[in-house]
Amino acid sequence: MSLLLCVLLIGITGCGEKKLTCTIKDEEANAKMEGSWVITYKDDKVLKATNKNVMEAEKETITLYKNFIENEFNDSLKDIKGFKIDLKQESDTKYRYEMTFDFNKLDFDELSNKLGESNLNLSKDVSLEQFKKNIIDQGFTCE
Numbered sequence: 102m103s104l105l106l107c108v109l110l111i112g113i114t115g116c117g118e119k120k121l122t123c124t125i126k127d128e129e130a131n132a133k134m135e136g137s138w139v140i141t142y143k144d145d146k147v148l149k150a151t152n153k154n155v156m157e158a159e160k161e162t163i164t165l166y167k168n169f170i171e172n173e174f175n176d177s178l179k180d181i182k183g184f185k186i187d188l189k190q191e192s193d194t195k196y197r198y199e200m201t202f203d204f205n206k207l208d209f210d211e212l213s214n215k216l217g218e219s220n221l222n223l224s225k226d227v228s229l230e231q232f233k234k235n236i237i238d239q240g241f242t243c244e
Contacts, residue, residue, distance in 0.1 A: 118143050121229070123236050123243035132158035138236050142229045150232065151201045160193045167196050174200070177215050183207030 123138040134156045141149040156166055167190055174186055183206030187199045202212075202223065209225055233243055 116143075118148065121233065121243055123233070123241040125239070125241045127240075132156060132162055136241070138241060140229065140232060145228045145230060147204050147227055147229055147232050149201065149203050149205075151199060153197070153199045155195065155197045157195045163190070163194055163196050170196070170198055174198070178212070181208055181211050181215065184212060 118141055121138075121140045121142065123140070125134075125136045127134045134154065136152065136154040139151045139153075140147055156163065158166070167188075171188055174188075178184055178186060183203040185201040185203075189197050191197055204225060204227075207223075207225070209223060212223060237243060
């Protein structure tokens with residue numbers, strides 16, 4: 102019985118996987134932005150990374166932001182293996198998007214071709230420390 106429980110716990114939690122969360126908040130005169138990265142890793146290898154962003158602003162600003170995000174990311178990236186994007190306008194003044202990168206399945210060549218130069222320097226072998234450094238350089242704080 103205890104062996105079965107151990108196997109179930111390992112299956113649910115991921116054998117030796119850990120998570121690191123990094124956040125950023127930015128507030129300007131008419132807009133508030135909150136973002137986070139949740140990085141799943143084992144040893145020093147990034148397995149999965151999820152980037153969530155929420156913007157609250159005046160209706161006109163949200164419309165511009167929504168159009169930019171949907172034109173820039175949704176159509177060109179939605180068919181990339183190992184990449185998922187979820188876009189949602191929650192209200193006239195609030196917009197959210199979430200991007201998930203599964204490093205075990207991600208087609209890095211196709212992602213690089215469609216994104217162009219990225220300051221994340223995504224690659225299959227990126228270390229946790231390098232990934233963390235890249236997002237800290239963008240202003241995120243990691244815990």
